[in-house]
Amino acid sequence: MPELPEVETIKKGLAKSLKHKQVKDVFVYTDKMVKVGAGKISNIKKGSKKLTKDFVNGLKNKKVLKVERRAKYLIITLSNNYFLVIHLRMSGQLIYRRKKQLHQPILLSVAKNATKEKLPSKHTHVQISFKDGSQLFYNDTRQFGHLRLVNQKELIEVFKTSNLGPEPLTLSFAEFKKISQINKNKRAKDFLLNQTVISGIGNIYADESLFLSKINPTRKISSLIEQQLKTLHTNIKKVLNKAILAGGSSIETFLTTNGSSGKYTEKHLVYGKVGKPCPVCKTKLVSKKIGSRTSTYCKHCQK
DNA sequence: CTTGCGACCTGTTGGC
DNA sequence: TGCCAACAGGTCGCAA
Numbered sequence: 001m002p003e004l005p006e007v008e009t010i011k012k013g014l015a016k017s018l019k020h021k022q023v024k025d026v027f028v029y030t031d032k033m034v035k036v037g038a039g040k041i042s043n044i045k046k047g048s049k050k051l052t053k054d055f056v057n058g059l060k061n062k063k064v065l066k067v068e069r070r071a072k073y074l075i076i077t078l079s080n081n082y083f084l085v086i087h088l089r090m091s092g093q094l095i096y097r098r099k100k101q102l103h104q105p106i107l108l109s110v111a112k113n114a115t116k117e118k119l120p121s122k123h124t125h126v127q128i129s130f131k132d133g134s135q136l137f138y139n140d141t142r143q144f145g146h147l148r149l150v151n152q153k154e155l156i157e158v159f160k161t162s163n164l165g166p167e168p169l170t171l172s173f174a175e176f177k178k179i180s181q182i183n184k185n186k187r188a189k190d191f192l193l194n195q196t197v198i199s200g201i202g203n204i205y206a207d208e209s210l211f212l213s214k215i216n217p218t219r220k221i222s223s224l225i226e227q228q229l230k231t232l233h234t235n236i237k238k239v240l241n242k243a244i245l246a247g248g249s250s251i252e253t254f255l256t257t258n259g260s261s262g263k264y265t266e267k268h269l270v271y272g273k274v275g276k277p278c279p280v281c282k283t284k285l286v287s288k289k290i291g292s293r294t295s296t297y298c299k300h301c302q303k
Numbered sequence: 304c305t306t307g308c309g310a311c312c313t314g315t316t317g318g319c
Numbered sequence: 320t321g322c323c324a325a326c327a328g329g330t331c332g333c334a335a
Contacts, residue, residue: 003328042331072329089329091313123313142312144329185305195330202328271328292308294326 002088004168004200005243007072009262010094014074014136015067017096021130022063023078026056030125033140034147038154040161041146058082058149059128071164071199075155083155085148092138092145095119099133164199168236171198176233180221188224189217189290192236201236203293204271205243209236210295211270216302217295218288242267270296 002010028034031047034055062078069075074094076084086094097119119137120127126138126147138147150158166175183197191197192206201209210217212235215228224232247262269279274287278298287296 006328040331087329089311090327091329140312141314142327142329144311190306193329204328291306293329 002072002092003202003205004069004072005205005240005247005264006262007069007074007088007200008244009247010088011067011069011074014076014094014096017134018064018067018076018130018136020063020065021132021134023059023061023128024131025129026059027120027127027129028052028056028125029120029127030143033125033138033143033145034149036149038150038157038161055147055149059084070159071167071195072202081152083150083152085150085155085158086138087145088140089142089144089146091142092140095137095139097135097137163196165195165197166199168198168200169240171233173230173233177226177229180224180229184220184222186221187217187290188215188219188221188232189293189295191221193291193293198236200240203295204268205236205239207271207296208239208269211297211302212239214301214303216299217290217297219303270298272296 031049031052034047034052035041036051036054036058059078059082062080062082064076065079066077067074068077072087074084074086074088076086078084086092088094119135119139121139123139123141124137125140125143128136128138130136138145148158165179179197180191183191183194186194186197188210189206192201192209193203207217209232213228213232215224215232243262243264246264246267270285273285274296276285277283278285278301281298281300283298283300285296285298287294289295
């Protein structure tokens with residue numbers, strides 16, 4: 001679920017809930033979900049008892065100083081210059097519960113399968129308890145995400161290796177134009193999804209931005225005139241900002257990272273709407289695989 | 304260098 | 320109703 005707006009929403013929630021809390025204990029139920037140090041994910045993918053032990057011991061007694069987002073990553077700054085870097089991939093969720101909520105199911109906003117269940121659940125892989133009795137659960141049905149504990153030097157290395165492109169929300173048009181020239185041979189959809197070009201946009205917001213901009217996802221970037229680039233640049237920000245507002249409004253005291261819990265789902269114009277009429281011209285929306293991801297768009301409006 | 308595809312996982316959905 | 324292929328908000332590695 002999580003693209004930039006969802007991760008941003010979670011970041012805000014975590015910043016509020018976790019700040020100044022001190023870790024009391026950590027339980028790891030699935031070794032491969034946790035990493036320590038800057039190694040490539042694939043190299044430390046399988047996990048081990050030793051890594052888990054290092055992860056747990058490294059977190060114990062640390063205080064949460066700050067929560068930030070970079071692209072689709074969450075970065076939790078801990079005391080002693082340690083950092084917890086989390087990527088939720090397709091199905092990761094962070095669920096925070098205060099002490100008095102712990103043993104009762106909570107209705108999590110409008111999340112689809114929302115965690116009414118008892119925690120830890122079947123899909124809880126990591127559980128962090130704080131000294132005030134509150135807890136943070138990392139749930140992930142598909143197990144693609146990870147939590148990584150690093151020191152400052154390793155943090156820098158991790159992000160250097162990942163080679164992320166600029167944040168779309170603070171990207172100037174001049175910069176956007178520059179990267180579109182560098183990546184002029186890419187199709188518009190590939191351009192938006194490529195995290196080394198621009199970071200944080202995923203399949204939903206790529207399709208939504210292209211629809212608003214009346215640009216066909218297969219269109220080569222080099223064929224766009226300046227005005228179209230401007231429109232796209234503006235619409236990316238518009239879509240992301242609106243989604244952040246919607247996500248933020250639906251999440252109150254606690255969080256789920258289930259993107260479908262945000263109210264923005266109701267506002268999707270094309271994503272997930274193959275066969276439905278285009279909201280502008282009523283032509284049936286079509287879908288097509290582009291770069292192994294499904295794109296949904298209007299053949300009539302998007303040229 | 305790029306493109307394209309399988310792999311990583313589990314759960315849900317839609318067509319027959 | 321039941322089965323099972325196809326698909327899901329992401330990324331990585333590998334082969335061509």
